[in-house]
Amino acid sequence: MDSDESYDVVVIGGGNAGFSAAITAAQSGAQVCLLEKAPFEDAGGNTFYTAAAFRCCFDGLQDLLPNLFQPDGTKGLPQDLVEKIEMAPYTEADFHADINRVTKGRADPMLADILVDNSREAVQWLMDNGAKFILSFNRQAFLVDDKYKFWGGMVMSMAGQGKELFEFHLNTARKYGVNIHFDSPAVDLITDPTTNGVVGVKAFRNGSLRTIGARGGVILACGGFQASQALRAQYLGPGWDLAHVRGSKYNTGDGHAMARKLGAKLEGNYSGCHSVAWDANSPILSGNRTLTNRYTKSGYPLGIMVNIEGRRFVDEGFDLRNFTYAIYGREILKQPQGIAFQIWDANGSRFLRQEEYADDVTANLRAGTLDQLANILVTRGLKDKSQFLETIAEFNAACKSFQEECPPGTRFDPTVKDGLSTQGTSKSLRVGKTNWAVPIERGPFQAVEVTCGITFTFGGLATTRSAEVVSEATFKKIEGLYCAGELLGGLFWDNYPGGSGLTMGTVMGRIAGREAVRRTKTRHTNDGST
Template sequence: MTTDAPRTAAPTDRPEHPEHSGDAGELDADVIVVGGGNAAFTAAHAAAVRGRKVLLLEKAPPEAFGGNSYYTAGATRIAHHGLEDLKDFIEPDERHDLSEVPPYTADDYAADLARVTDGRNDPELTEVLVHEAAPNLRWLQSLGLKYRLMYERQAYEREDGSYLFWGGLHVGNVGGGEGLMHDHVRVAAELGTEVRYGQDVTGLLVEDGQVTGVTIRRADGSLEELRAESVVLGAGGFESNAEWRREHLGEGWENAKVRGTPFNQGEMIAAALQIGAQKAGHWSTCHSTQWDAFTPNNESNRELTNRLTRQSYPLGIIVNTEGRRFVDEGEDFRNYTYAKFGREILRQPGSVAYQIFDASLRPMLRAEEYEMPGITEASADSLPELAEKIGVDPRALVETVRDYNDSIDLSITWDPTIKDGRRANTTPVKSNWATPLTDGPFYAYAVTCGITFTFGGLKSDTHGRVLDASGEHIRGLYVCGEMLGGLFAGNYPGGSGLAAGVVFGRRAGTLA
């Protein structure tokens, strides 16, 4: 998959416009969509298939298209009844006959959302998400998007050559986030949606209490107005805005590495709040993961995208720069912990930690993440040598590993495909997948906090209609994607972000 500009797109940069491109009362489109990721394009498709004239405005230039979605692995969490229930819309694969894909019900999905957010998820939004994610992926597939089983990320190959999927997250886009967004752009062109890049949308037009369009700042600083019957906001959160991160997430968050697009600065959230939209969601938390700490160009990297994550950590241990463990690496499948562990690393000295593995575990690490070019990796035949290489006190690291090894309940069979209960009864405990680190060479991977998206956004009903302080719909204004607050708090189940973008993007575009 290439990483350059979209292969098939409507016109990109526009020539200079007059302050308003039509006569008084004339609309530039029926629906204006602000944003350029998965949710925004899904909303555009939903409006376009209804025969609406759709104009999609993306702040990034064409070579940086795709929003945050471009930087993902494309994993999308849906409820299903097992492999036979998925075959009608996923790409065929010769491994299917050798694969076990456990069912993942809507009840499972809802329970996972409530569990990992400590019950702070909006129940009405959750109900819609868990029931509509699967049919909406089928709808997108009917338009031309392509999906597959994610063998390399969500399955382990067993000794008999079969595959067992785990963690409730099984389906993703062909080509990952890059493939997802190339497909979206192609479908938009086929449906007649006009896509304009380099569009710095600065505000919302309101007349008689109804949103009637947007204002755009031109390169020379002048403002242009574009008018429509409805505006759908799908422009992402504020994770790329260091000032907002510090204000809402807390001191130190300005140092987090931005995993995705640098254009998610929160301007459209601010624009909606300015006209009376109500806040929703957990503004003080976000999706943050373990991210390569020292590889050059480790922010908004369009070549490596999601490969800078380090997500095989449940197999080993994580230590800080003092050589001490500080989280339960085996608390749950990584799908349910990876979005919060970046936050824990940010709190450590220097906001850096090291994932530690031995020679027996190294072959099990995800190849796409641990064998990428220029990876921050250290290896040594002994733990003291490894500690010296990474600047950690050798005695502290050796003591930590010895205590961990000695506390493991070896009577329980180690099995990474299930929550095996093989504990390390130390502090902090490791609840599953504990195995002694004894065989050299030993490996260390430096990680820091990589921020993906923020959980605070705008309040809406279940159809994406933005609500004001009194709970009334702001006529003509809709929201979807990371701008929609209420689903996530503190943590989230992997793949539910792209799923929510699809579900509420389609709902918003269906009404707009």
């Protein structure tokens, strides 16, 4: 193929998955080009906006300690802190159980196996290349009885969150000679007219269209379609064009479109997505590069959520936050005007993370009494003050009734599903709260207005175990075309275990990078070039 330039591997997309693919390929000695649609000042994909939490299997605290850092960059944890940490191992069986539970058994078993089996190796690869991981004390642990009790299986994140994860990938890629081009949107894949195999890509650079050859293959890692209002409404349904975009505004389904032109098979939950309770005062069309993930409002398990009619609409304590936060944005969007209020009393407020609920991050609405809080909420859209007060009165009564009936020793514990419920034998609610149900009665009271923030879409491309994109017509691989990251379809359905998206991005990115290099070497050998 005649081209303006040529490489062994071309990667489209500059987030965690794309950089994982590019770096892995470059570490094998391949010539690699990475094309990123966004200009440098807006680059990083969704990765930039994340809390950079990674879910992986591990054998307990001692397994992780040699690779952990403190937030200030110091290697290792002080012994007195280590002695205060309670952390259970997270086994392959645990990871599989969490995937099966939250996806209701719909996750592609092959993809689930790939994720679980390679999760620890993927995180270790990041660590070995200089990524600084810290324990998520602020997100995944509560101080109970003078012990930091970690919960939910996801215990680590990158120091500096998504911003630092992007910087790490960028610096590592440059170290290994990856040719990185920002403000260079890929617009089409180039194929061999005889085999239909992918041999390159057309991309704009500096205002001109260039053809870029790929001897080993092209890796699509350019995200979902969550930033396209039109595609959201088409696939997710009515009202989804009103959701706020949590991350990159450049994830508009380009990879889906390019692959579809070649007959790629679409796979997975096209009506599903990762969506969270998100600050109602956030930007609508893209994330904020200063506050990034801090617009998330994940403190609802410690209180309640009500809509503008003053009624609760979800079980806030159905499961640990890791396993519900990605679906409750959808439930908020279903409510009148697509907004809701999160409510706590003084007992619940003390557990809220300042990262998300500090006064310089969100508009906290506070009052000394529930009646006063209701008056404030009326000015923010609450339609029925009396219903709001009745909802809380009924909730409090149900909490107290259950506590009178529950077994001795049952107590509030935010680190486990504690069983404190509203659903007793003598009193229960139409919409119950399964865990952490304690009365909201001690002032001062606090509320935050939330809406739906969409993170990424679940529908994507079908692949083989080797990350090769599959043809809809033949159910065989499309030669030279690979996929990784949020463009991958079939793993997440309706929900996902928190932290598994970034892990799968690294896992599948590394597989795609290795396979593209292997194909490069095979083609060189077959052509007699080596």
